[in-house]
Amino acid sequence: MRVLFVGDVFGDPGLRAVAMHLPDLRPHYDLVIVNGENAHHGKGLSRPAYKKLREAGADLITLGNHAWDHKDIYDLIQTEPIIRALNYPPGTPGKGYWVLEAQGERLLVMQVMGQVDMGLNLYDPFRTTEALLAEVPHDYALLEVHAEATSEKYALGHYLGGKVSALLGTHTHVQTADAGFLANGTAVQCDVGMTGPIHSIIGGEIESFLGRFITQRPTPFKAASGRAMFCATELVLEGGRCVQIRPMRWDEPE
Amino acid sequence: MRVLFVGDVFGDPGLRAVAMHLPDLRPHYDLVIVNGENAHHGKGLSRPAYKKLREAGADLITLGNHAWDHKDIYDLIQTEPIIRALNYPPGTPGKGYWVLEAQGERLLVMQVMGQVDMGLNLYDPFRTTEALLAEVPHDYALLEVHAEATSEKYALGHYLGGKVSALLGTHTHVQTADAGFLANGTAVQCDVGMTGPIHSIIGGEIESFLGRFITQRPTPFKAASGRAMFCATELVLEGGRCVQIRPMRWDEPE
Amino acid sequence: MRVLFVGDVFGDPGLRAVAMHLPDLRPHYDLVIVNGENAHHGKGLSRPAYKKLREAGADLITLGNHAWDHKDIYDLIQTEPIIRALNYPPGTPGKGYWVLEAQGERLLVMQVMGQVDMGLNLYDPFRTTEALLAEVPHDYALLEVHAEATSEKYALGHYLGGKVSALLGTHTHVQTADAGFLANGTAVQCDVGMTGPIHSIIGGEIESFLGRFITQRPTPFKAASGRAMFCATELVLEGGRCVQIRPMRWDEPE
Amino acid sequence: MRVLFVGDVFGDPGLRAVAMHLPDLRPHYDLVIVNGENAHHGKGLSRPAYKKLREAGADLITLGNHAWDHKDIYDLIQTEPIIRALNYPPGTPGKGYWVLEAQGERLLVMQVMGQVDMGLNLYDPFRTTEALLAEVPHDYALLEVHAEATSEKYALGHYLGGKVSALLGTHTHVQTADAGFLANGTAVQCDVGMTGPIHSIIGGEIESFLGRFITQRPTPFKAASGRAMFCATELVLEGGRCVQIRPMRWDEPE
């Protein structure tokens, strides 16, 4: 089973890059999963953004800490193939996992949010993930860890002891160069990277984002515009495990 | 001018990797700078660790949030080519920058620590760096940003408007795949990555590090052992700017 | 010199309590200082709120982390007796201190914001305050510390070595019972308390504020309504120091 | 039922104050509960400190974020009437609640730790407390909230909707002046205050504690010495609810 995971799609540049590049890649994969937490102008997922991601070939959309920024999500998440983090408290709308199927095999896709430096107090991602893995039948499992700290991402990979085929980090918006395998067999990459505007501060417009740092006063958030990069990671799942993990980056032509 | 920057050297595996690999690389560079904040069993820099790094070819050692973990540093930092972050308060031992020379040109090396999620309240890294750049004569400037947040690293790169030749991040211990150039000409890489034990949680021994996450009780810190990776980034400085940035990783043979 | 300091005025209930109670107290004091950071529906200071506070008898209004929540402030702070924290970066609108006069003596009023757990990276409150005290001529000095951590408030009081007549904390919205004197002579109270709605979560409407904790999703902020408490602290300054510190609380009648 | 709750006993001065003052108070109460998280030189609970607290009249000792600082606790907590926070993860040694009896009635005593700004990622204190209240039979319930944020303490009090007779905060080491009743009938005080050295920074020795703020480098922690204050809160439980909450402070004579 060949799976493509596309990192945090950010604003119109990100949506444009997905529309341009994903259709070319789509035929080479059985399943395509896209993180869409920043698709609506950098903040959350809206219905038009959702439609664009699906039309470009996404089978499942994942969210993150920006999940609830745009109110459309409260409808979309009831009916569409969209997941938010699994470790939100009881009563949270939507689901924290989804089972996709390809070639007669089931891929369990889960997202958890980290607890370190995320400004949120979500439930224990370690035991929550472990419990779900025991509960939901699957042939392969992919865990997206939407988190800040590299230590927490690696800790989860080691904790789960090979029970997930692959662990892919998101949220920092910077692709990491560590794609590889843990000793327990789990494929890991700390961050898939962003699919969004290159000339930006992690997607945000430079002047307004700088304002936050420089003034320490509230500044309006703006998504940057301009050429986009497309960051994604390919996973090949075979014989009960991930046998290949390959990050990729494509830049919109000038 | 060819410069090699070696990322956070972690414990004995990191020192061993430096001793094995750096002498091979050394002849190809004019200057070698090494982050040594984790060289002493993962915590700070000791005299023996310092000697090993220097003997392997380091011209300058940089520190980080672990700067003060080992008490040897209070002597070493008075006399040796070692820098701690520039944005510590007045009265802090040691210096926050160093001017190295090669081929008749001066490279100003500075380190700042980020303010976001570092558990410290250091001085403003933006204006502190800007002021130093105006004050210390140099031909090239290299800014090491020891920080957690990718946004803060990029924000600094944009804020400084091309006045630094290169900005290299450290601290997350995971090499990033974003090496490139900002629109203002500054070469950037979010994190150079760690030089330390591969089978670990960012250098720490897996069981003890997992304990922190799983128990939320204090657990003794242990450095991991075993095969090391060596992460570094090459910079070529020419004609007043950085013209090449190239990350590298070498793994100790099994 | 008799000074009254009124704690964080919160929303309409707070403004109402000030309007009802402050005029009765006003004749007994030479100077009245009011923290107004939450006066505009719990978020910032607006022109109408400012007018109400002044008409009720305030000589000087102080702000806090909510300083910039309402855009009126950007005009008001240019011309009116209003201060924001002293330890904002250079270029911040407004002033961080004000010199009031009464009975031929000058009271220097300063506000600093804490660095611990405030979600901001302001400048060093210790050295910033110390420098200002050396620079601005005064007979008495009152330092408002707008901060979360009790340790930081006490640390400032000890650090300043008796150079401030009184240190009053604000921001937690809960009056503390520790009013007294440090060994160095400075009068201290960790928090003056809120002037705002009693039936609330530190001023906020209960249901919406609970939502943040329970759902970990964004929830609209609402100020509570209903009966208000009025929290303030009286300082008597004589012979070069504070000789009396007396907290008070008045509750709006049912 | 008359209950006395003694706030965070800090180091030898705190133990001394308890030994001097608690025996006088003891006969007036049915039950005495003491927070001992700082009893061993400011850090955790040791066997000798435990014995002193018990000999002075404590029926139950509670802990906090310093629970695990002294290794004695791992033995003591197995057999003695000591509780740590209820919302530690599964597998944590000890218990998070205790049922005391007096006058034929059962008082359920629980401790939870806050999630805001505590530097820990414990389980949801809201639902954890709610579930325990439903599970453990009791006539009265006392909830100690060991937490930093005033908002979280009040939020818990409102969330539990009168199911706890009283909620007493600890951890900030500063007694608050807000003792009273929520609309739902629960008696509340944001912080009981510390029983420890007066001339200190929340118990810590002034010079060393200041060092942390001023240098931003690690500084050895020292407990302060000298005269102690004794902070406690009296609760009268009758007819199914708390009918009186009365904070007190006693200072060691000079």
Ligand SMILES: [Fe+2]
């Ligand atoms: Fe994102």
Ligand SMILES: [Fe+2]
């Ligand atoms: Fe995110």
Ligand SMILES: [Fe+2]
């Ligand atoms: Fe490091």
Ligand SMILES: [Fe+2]
């Ligand atoms: Fe570091």
Ligand SMILES: [Fe+2]
């Ligand atoms: Fe505030």
Ligand SMILES: [Fe+2]
């Ligand atoms: Fe406030």
Ligand SMILES: [Fe+2]
């Ligand atoms: Fe304590």
Ligand SMILES: [Fe+2]
């Ligand atoms: Fe505590």
